[in-house]
């Protein structure tokens with residue numbers, strides 16, 4: 001069960017937990033729904049959900 005998918009910043013050494021409030025963009029692709037998060041460190045992390 002991936003009910004609460006832990007989303008963590010991609011930047012090396014950051015590993016900050018990203019919250020829904022930091023979700024800047026949601027878009028759909030054939031592979032699923034993607035979310036782009038912008039961390040306070042400036043890195044953008046994209047996750048693939050369903």
Ligand SMILES: [Zn+2]
Pocket residue numbers: 009010011014015016039040041042043
């Ligand atoms: Zn970060």
